Amino acid sequence: MSSNDLPQGMAHNTISLLLGHPDPTTLLTPELGNVMLSVVSSPQCITALQYGPEQGTRSLIDFLVEKIQREQGISISPANLMVVAGSTHAVDMLARLYAKPGGVVLVEAPSYVDALHIFRDYRIELYSIPTDENGLIPDELAKRVAQLHANGKIPSFLYTIPNYHNPTGCTLPEARRLEIITLARQYGFLIVEDDVYRDLSFEGAVPASFYALADGNGVMSIGSFSKTLAPGLRLGWLVGSEEAIQRCVNCGTTQMGGGANPFAAHIVAEYCRSGYWEEHISHVRSLYKMRRDVALAALDKHMPAGVRWTHPAGGFFIWLALPQDVFAQDVKRLALSEGVALAAGEGFFVNPVDGEHHLRLAYSCAAPDDIDAGIRILGQVIQRARMIE
């Protein structure tokens, strides 16, 4: 969601725990500023201003391949990766190319609201799989897929956010990933892994990706510069089999538009190759970890009995479960009138009613004092919302 359009009812002094945006103070670092100045002053900028190679700017592909190989201990080649215009581009392209018309896609309950929106724009039939504090439940997936197949409905892919999930903050353990890969092979569905928070781990190692665990077979993995560098550059990447990447490179939108955002991609390639991104990731990881800690401490202090919440090991979000007599819409409305914005749960579910006792709290772009104050107000508001019948 946009940064400049304030949601309805939200004043400029509102404490926003609403949007999964990176903190604005992290965006224009001196290092990025210098790289931008250097690229726009150099003759290579001519190449950056022309149509780019469909697969993406080669220096950026090479950097990402090397990083993924090094960090994930897997072997991929440049033919396994394409640059995309943010994860949006990847989700959109995969929906178009891999979900058959009127096709079936599996998603987590809850899942990322805007991805659900894209799937709905494609008139894709969505089936959601229950999750718990460890993410997607493989047994539930097995049951649901078996049912669907029995009814002649063949899912094209599972869309999953395995690390520091949006909206729940949860991370899927490796054992569950392996079970899900087994199911995917048994039933022939692709796994689309939206892994844009992977680099924002607060507690050391992140589990191996689906792509790594499946040896690259039947998995498409999406990464992004939006959470750890700058969303306005609109850049991410897609990893998959050579054949799948070639299919995306050869599709109509890629052929018509050329490679994703060549101008921004040249800047980001130069920035990354200078080693600045790794340093920056380490900085923003500490920043968001501190905010997560402030948020969890504030929740412990201010939440009334009966409210439960997740304990994310990375990323931007905490997911709250309210008591059954408290409705998220009431809390959202009351909180906004007290100057605190946050997201009610309905939009994150295929069946909105499943989210009526849930809230998503984003700690990524609020100052620590605001996080504490916002959660204190939220606690009061939940008490008041309980009185509403």
Next chain:
Amino acid sequence: MSSNDLPQGMAHNTISLLLGHPDPTTLLTPELGNVMLSVVSSPQCITALQYGPEQGTRSLIDFLVEKIQREQGISISPANLMVVAGSTHAVDMLARLYAKPGGVVLVEAPSYVDALHIFRDYRIELYSIPTDENGLIPDELAKRVAQLHANGKIPSFLYTIPNYHNPTGCTLPEARRLEIITLARQYGFLIVEDDVYRDLSFEGAVPASFYALADGNGVMSIGSFSKTLAPGLRLGWLVGSEEAIQRCVNCGTTQMGGGANPFAAHIVAEYCRSGYWEEHISHVRSLYKMRRDVALAALDKHMPAGVRWTHPAGGFFIWLALPQDVFAQDVKRLALSEGVALAAGEGFFVNPVDGEHHLRLAYSCAAPDDIDAGIRILGQVIQRARMIE
């Protein structure tokens, strides 16, 4: 198509009359360079690096609205325009939102190869309407739409390139536009006007747009910075009714990604507001007009009898009709072996066989001497291709 990937068989010293790219020497002007330096050094760059408003960067919207009103003498408001990530983004979004599943779309024969590719990716049923040297033939459109309706096939929209058509270079006269608008109203289809060459008029006035002639009713009009500024910035715009623009602003991809390329959009807005774009358009218009003149003179001089070609009043392309005993694929292959690259006609047609005696020649990014030499070689090659049976 990409600038960096050379098509198969094309060596680095090949004369390329193949791609509809702007001339690389026009891309990095001192003015654009200075604006880029100024934007990346200013605090507004923080906004440019964050998610942007879904409708696009406001200063760019305001500039474009003012320009369109001034130049086209029509009244539109900012609610009638959104910034898009190049015309690709607009075509893709309109295909997704406006063509029903398995829907029907009308296109010109020939039409823009990559747009056809996008429609096919959506599994849209394409019906093509014959054109002549004045573009789309309204009587043929009337016949075809009546037939389709009689068969229960209801076209969602007509995709047309009214000015300096790709691939033909032809321009649709105002009278035909009015007839087409009447048909669109009668049969309830939308007109999608891909008007990315509008600013590249060589002979004075360009006809009024479909959008202007229809008073904005039932028309979506696409513009782009790719032909007159720089494709690598991936920016264009979409004009339509408030309701249609709102539908595009509210769709899943726009909600997920935020506004189109905020970083590039801030730079382009600043560049345009400084008055540089108008000057630049005037410069590139002269450049391409001169190349068009060189190409037409060379065709007069070098083409064997029986070859016909269009006389574009703007844009990047000339369309050649070969005698019936000469096949475009033979000419393309022989020309490439002689160091000249150009596009055979098949890909521009829904029924590829309709293009087997056609060639598209792009004069936009070859130097005048190369244009002349390339067309001389082409003439010889066509003579030789005639011998092949």
